[in-house]
Amino acid sequence: MKLEMFQKIRLKNGKTGHIIEIFNNGEAYMVDIPLDDGEYEQLTIQPCDIMSVIVEVDEPFVAFS
Numbered sequence: 821m822k823l824e825m826f827q828k829i830r831l832k833n834g835k836t837g838h839i840i841e842i843f844n845n846g847e848a849y850m851v852d853i854p855l856d857d858g859e860y861e862q863l864t865i866q867p868c869d870i871m872s873v874i875v876e877v878d879e880p881f882v883a884f885s
Contacts, residue, residue, distance in 0.1 A: 821873070823849065828874040831865065836874060 823829070823839055823846065830836045831851070841850035846867065853861040 821867070821870075822846065823867075823870075823873065828876060830871045830874055831863075831869050832871045833869075837863070 823842070825839055825842065827839050828836060829839065829851065835853050837851040837853035839849050840852050840862070843849065843864075849865050849867075849870075851863050851865055853863060855861055
């Protein structure tokens with residue numbers, strides 16, 4: 821899976837955050853994790869630490885019949 825800067829991801833430990841740096845063409849990533857007090861925790865992770873990519877939609881999908 822090819823990840824890009826600023827994609828939102830969910831880690832296997834349950835935390836979510838945004839990719840802020842990509843190392844060695846995807847061998848590792850630095851992720852900003854928001855904390856409850858408004859601060860951020862920065863983690864360096866491996867691809868195996870990622871559970872899923874979270875897709876955020878600007879506008880809701882509306883189905884017309």
